[in-house]
Amino acid sequence: MSDADVPVSVLQSRHLTRHFRVRVAGQGWRRRVVHAVDDVSLDLRAGEVTAVVGESGSGKSVLARVLARIIAPTSGELYLHGEPVAATSRRTLAYASDVQLVLQDPFGSMNPVHQIRHNLERPLMIHGAARQEVRALSEAALRRVSLEPPERFLDRYPHELSGGQLQRVSIARALCVRPKVLLADEPISMLDVSVRLGVLNLLRGLCDDEHLAILYITHDIASARYLAEEIIVMYAGQVVEQSRGTALVDDPTHPYTQLLIASVPDPVNPVAAAPDTGEQNLSTIATQGCRFHPRCPRAMDICRAQEPPAYLVGEAHTSKCWLYRDHPGAPVELAIPRRRGEGVTTMT
């Protein structure tokens, strides 16, 4: 895919890393460093959904929080509209108004003792909206997420709404400060089956109509395939496979992605028995070589010794696995972002 086809990146990360120091129970409280996010470079583009898929504990939620700057990264750079952000400094109001986070549990992310009105108006006030326009803005925000008529919802309390409605309210709350980037951390996993698609289609619509850049974090690879222009698979804090379009789901190359896809219940292609490879935890994540090798059915000697780089396995499709070391294509390092107005047309 050439540069011209790809929309402008709004938020970019380069070599973003976050480590946590922990003590491990059951191993004499030994100190260890957990690489929750390790060397993640990604581009969130206007009008595109980028999906991050991985198991619990793969670091995807930490990634969202680092991108939202709620958690400071250990190292790495962030660029918003091509401008470097002092990533390790505190989050500023301006940054928060451009990059908004929507959390998994809508009941937990709304103040339960206040009406929806308060929950929507508060961010508007904090972000300096004039008092007289606050009501109109919060009504408009509810309309954008198809909660109509808005008056019906403003005076309700969070517990009076269903999970699907409340998740729409939390998306509306994120939208009311007019962000350019929406980070959605498992927005549908707590919702009922029949309303999940509604929320996914809402995200799609926001992306298409308002050119939002959306990061969609999920463990449901089928919904990532449904929604996203770009899919990233994370394992133990690292990006192990990445592709534009559905190539990664239709033709997975990394053994971990293959495991993920084989695990999805699929009546079209029922698997007799997927390999039981254990689960991702501190003891199965390797500290040397490829992080996945203790669970990998195709592990080789080199996997135990040395961490693989990302190889280009198809058009705009990379895989961080030694299996592809003989592939002709060389991995491409993502370029350092261009500043706004430097040679490319920007979208505003």
Place this chain on the structure above:
Amino acid sequence: MSTDAVEQVVADEATSPESIATAAPTPVLQLQDFCVDYGVGARAVRAVDRVNLRVDRSKVLGVAGESGSGKSTLVYGFTRLLRAPAVISGGSALFTAGPSREDSGEELIDLVGADEATLRRLRWTQISVVLQSALNALNPVVRVGTLFDAVYRAHRSDMSRAERRARSVELLSLVGLNEDRLQRFPHELSGGQRQRIMIALALALDPSLVIMDEPTTALDVVTQREILNKLAELRARFGFAMIFITHDLSLLVELADEIVVMYAGRLVERARARDLYESPRHPYTLGLLNSFPPMHGARHELTGIPGSPPDLSQLPSGCAFQPRCPYAMDRCAREQPPLAPLDEAGRYVACWLHVAGEHATVPVELRRAAPSSRDGGSGA
């Protein structure tokens, strides 16, 4: 899953020639017109409405539906785990108690009328339950080993400490966990490990019916797959029957022999798993199946089911699904359709579209050929 397994499920209907050849299987559980209300009197809300179903020995029955469709109330109803204001307001739940230690004969017990002593005798030894949220279901302030101990102390007071410990270690190894987990507290374990502990506990006394209430919903796909593999292995070994509640129909198609779909407290469709998936007959089943983005094929926009589940205290007139149904007719708003047998192997559906005489109106997506009728039930 073997295809004869699927065969036997429908033997009670005796509509297909193959089923006649098979000996009638013994039902473990038979619900007849089972009803559960929340509250009494004029303001009572009917959460489970005249449900008829049977679970055969060593078979898996899947129960699918949205939140609030009554699927959990149904199973907590007949296991008598519900507390006021829930009231069993009608019907019976016949449970065939298998040969126990004391007496070797089978006995038929109506769970609805059973007293506490009978229930106490059946619970855990005959019927056990795996709850959705393992973290909330496991006592957080005692070690895992103590949880196992408590089960044996309550039901097998003759076991010595060493026997209890040996049996606990054996159970843990069955679900693929190391015995050092017995010394751990629930919060020290991962979600998948906790759910395995729940399953091991449920199997502790070798029950004949295990109820799984969304055991994998809180887990991610890889862990879910491991739990499902483990369950298949354990079922092959111990032959317990299972009622598996979930909203994930694609999972049920893989796992269950027969599936019932619930909506607003009623069964709206009942069919063999494969048939239900490939040829849904009820518009709600079709909507549920279309709510999951597929893993194959071209991407196109899915619509799922418009609207939201009804408020049980203000059910719409006629068919409860009619306000959300794309195929609703005049009759749907007037009369409630009964769950009637369809002219196919073991299929029941509650929808006016399929009532004789109105076949011309059945939309093409609701009359695809079922795999069992296409190839004589030899599976897909």
